[in-house]
């Protein structure tokens with residue numbers, strides 16, 4: 174199965190049962206109404222522990238501005254909001270299209286990219302663009318974010334294209350470190366959309382979701398005349414939409430591991446070969462340290478092209494003087510090391526600074542330190558206290574806290590588990606007052622979701638083993654389906670008339686893998702499993718169940734590790750008051766041993 178389109182699908186989710194009733198705007202051909210990102214963003218913004226408010230939420234500011242503005246302005250904002258929803262609907266239709274058209278190999282469809290570039294007159298602008306291109310299994314987004322932040326701190330106008338997004342599709346396109354404004358987004362969206370609609374036909378269909386995103390990024394960055402465009406590969410490398418760049422300034426490969434094997438191949442060698450597809454003649458390349466197998470493959474491609482491939486070591490913390498990386502987790506030193514190599518090569522090739530020795534050992538220039546320490550990215554090792562439960566019980570703090578991480582490969586499961594174990598240990602040392610009230614009790618919950626192309630026999634054992642090594646065991650595991658899989662995506666042509674029946678067989682099999690892991694050492698007659706795991710029809714139902722437990726047992730805090738492919742769906746939903754009655758039952762379908 175090819176899920177590349179779905180992997181990059183917009184992470185906005187629609188509630189299956191509530192959207193139809195809640196708005197009269199949901200007419201055929203339009204997207205179902207969306208949660209209101211400004212509100213969600215503003216709320217989340219206030220709630221974030223490590224609030225890095227460097228313009229990450231322009232909406233939060235925009236909404237307070239709108240409130241103060243006169244009626245006409247408010248009206249206009251309303252129209253823009255509707256227009257934005259409409260645009261999200263159109264984007265969703267590209268996902269559906271991809272899913273339906275997932276025949277043929279990626280190479281076939283790849284040819285279409287050239288055609289799209291012609292239609293959008295982007296060939297020349299792209300040739301002039303000063304691109305930094307990053308592929309890899311893990312750490313692409315982080316590496317790109319560090320790199321962009323460094324170059325911005327040198328005063329360059331930056332464009333950053335990453336994926337996926339957490340709450341709002343505009344997070345994928347940053348200009349000078351800030352998500353693109355809604356206004357600009359709409360402007361460039363329609364420019365691309367209309368031109369493509371006009372020129373596409375049966376032979377040249379509309380681009381699939383991620384391809385459209387990449388084209389839009391190229392349009393945005395060229396129109397906005399950025400000095401540097403930092404581009405994260407969406408999937409693989411060779412046939413990725415971002416790989417239309419023929420002459421980047423420098424390329425990077427972040428940590429390689431097993432992911433998307435259904436598309437990229439089963440061995441590390443094959444996977445690395447695909448990623449090395451971004452290497453170009455005459456363009457220097459760097460890689461994070463890799464396994465021998467992966468490295469051999471990268472080196473082979475580099476030598477075929479006659480280019481240098483150098484290994485950038487993990488950054489030594491003392492190079493930052495007394496500062497810390499803006500992104501948390503040990504692995505970020507790996508990504509930061511690569512980012513330093515990419516940024517300094519870019520600077521040097523543009524004639525801005527002298528060559529910096531690779532893997533230097535003395536402290537970095539101040540601009541580098543500033544960039545690395547102020548970098549930020551959503552949905553990666555992000556801590557979100559649940560606003561609903563916590564605001565109801567003002568007298569105590571954070572009875573439900575979500576620890577979001579987009580881990581979805583075996584390696585990142587380990588990192589995620591280590592991070593969760595560490596931060597919850599730290600968080601468990603509450604103030605003395607707090608302690609007397611809660612007794613310091615906490616339950617560790619796992620909220621898990623992965624697509625069925627991933628092998629839970631690889632992911633879940635990594636998670637459990639790493640947690641155990643760190644002295645943490647999960648009290649309860651909740652399995653939920655991927656929202657967007659089951660809900661209308663806003664395409665008038667393909668949305669089914671009947672609400673789709675939710676197939677939970679995948680979640681049930683995840684659950685039984687979990688139960689087997691849990692009881693492996695206890696023999697066959699383990700404890701009643703409904704105590705230890707549950708399957709929910711949707712993420713909101715799982716969240717509601719957590720909130721219910723928290724309300725019923727106010728002396729306990731519920732620390733929830735959300736290791737999901739798309740922490741995004743959680744990021745927004747966790748912040749919303751759910752529309753069904755508070756006393757609704759937890760409708761978990763319990764697991765039965767057979």
Ligand SMILES: Nc1ncnc2c1ncn2[C@@H]1O[C@H](COP(=O)(O)OP(=O)(O)OP(=O)(O)O)[C@@H](O)[C@H]1O
Pocket residue numbers: 309310311312313314315316336337405427428504505507508552553554578579580584585586588589
């Ligand atoms: N160098 C690394 N090695 C292993 N795991 C990493 C590394 N960097 C990041 N991770 C893990 O992967 C998650 C995603 O990080 P990041 O967004 O930088 O990667 P990505 O390659 O862009 O991922 P995605 O495939 O989701 O786009 C992190 O939250 C972390 O758990």
Ligand SMILES: [Mg+2]
Pocket residue numbers: 310432
């Ligand atoms: Mg990935």
Ligand SMILES: [Mg+2]
Pocket residue numbers: 313314335336337405
């Ligand atoms: Mg990414």
